Amino acid sequence: MASNQPAPEAPSPFRSDIVGDEDRTWEEWNPTEESIRPVRGRHRVAKQRGLARSSTVLGVGVIAAVGAGGMATAQSKPPVSISLPDSIADNLPDAKSLPGVSAFLSDDSDADNGTVAASSPLTTAGITAAEAEQGTTDAGEALRARILQQAEQQQAGAEAESQAAEEKAAAEEAAAQAAKQQSEAEAKAAAEKKAAEVAAKKKAEAERLAKLAASYAIPTSSYTITSTYGQAGSMWSSGYHTGLDFAAPTGTPVKAVHSGTVKSAAYSGSYGYRTVLELDDGTEIWYCHQSSMDVTAGQRVTTGDTIGRVGATGNVTGPHLHLEVHTADGSGVDPMSWLRGKGLTI
Known part of the structure; x- marks a missing residue:
């Protein structure tokens, strides 16, 4: 343990003392390594106080630092012991009584001499059990x-x-x-x-x-279409043409377009000789301007039967067959479209 005895004072080169009845003059003093004793005692203790309180605290700090970083490089270095004055060491608590510290201390006799070492080498700190089993x-x-x-x-x-x-x-x-x-x-x-x-x-x-x-059959032969349905003109009393005109020589046969019953066959003013053929669905076919008629009212005819002859009776400018088509409700329709709808080519 360190001694607390004060070091002897070195003689001053600038001082003279009187010993007894004689004057003694001191010469210049040049200190050497052998003439100077090392400073001991409280001065050394004061210098160490800022570095570490005890070897226990220092050892725990080193272990914590190495464990946190996972890097240890002190495998070959021996444990370090630090001495403290008795007056300080006696007042420090037992390291094993500190919370969380006793696990890092060994139970050997070195603890009594102030030496504390880690329970395992520093280089193995931070190694998991699985890694240790693998030989790390x-x-x-x-x-x-x-x-x-x-x-x-x-x-x-x-x-x-x-x-x-x-x-x-x-x-x-x-x-x-x-x-x-x-x-x-x-x-x-x-x-x-x-x-x-x-x-x-x-x-x-x-x-x-x-x-x-x-x-079905086309109403006549050797014809030329001269006027169509809806054509406008002053020659028609309604202001437009209400049928389809087949221009043909006088006497050309007029035929029934489909099977039906003759509803009327007589002279009808501007229409001249007109035959009205009623079909089974109620549709009426008007044959106008005939020169003669070969059927009478109530007579039953079939497709293609001759019912009259082309002529120029009534209000006409030349021999032709004026054909009109009326539906069962009496409305007039375009004869050309109606005939084409029956598969005929006009």
Whole structure:
């Protein structure tokens, strides 16, 4: 233990003392390493006070620092002991009584001499049990291995995310392409279906018209269309033409356009000789300006039967057949459209 005895004072070169009855003059004094005793006592204690309170505190601080950083470089250095004056050391609490410190202290006899060492080498601080089982003994290498492992895990995670994103994009593109192909196929199928329906409809209409054409006939032959339905002009009392004119030589046969019953056959003013043929659905066909009539009222006729002759009776400018078509309610319709609707070509 350190001594608290004061050091002897060195003689001053600038002082003279009287010893007894004699004068003594001192010479200049040059201190040497052998002539100077080391400073001891309270001066040394004051210098150490700012550095550490005890070897226990210092040892715990070092262990905590090494454990926090995971880097230990003092494996080959021996434990350090620090001496304190008895007056201070006696007043310090027992290190083992401090909370959380006793676990780091060994139970050997060195603790009685003021020497405290870590329970394990500093380089092994921070090593996990799993790493210790694998044979890891250096905390720095363990930290380096953890960092590399973490970097590899992060890289693997990034690669997995990138691959997942690529797979998702590829799946979305494939789905979009499949949806596009399906949409195109559906559109094509719909177009083909519509075209087939149109073709079938046209075919059915053609068949219907062909069947109708077999049961309908054009009212006369060797004709020329001179006036159409709705044509405007002052020669007609209504201001427009109400029928369809077939110009033909006088005496050309006039035929029944369809099976029906003769409703009337007589002279009718500006219409001249007129025959009205009523069909089974109530439609009336008017044959006007005939030169003669071959049927009488109430007579039943079939398609193509001759019912009269082309003439120029009534209000006319030349021989022709004036044909009108009236529906069952009495409304007049365009004879050309009506005949074409029955499969006839005018």
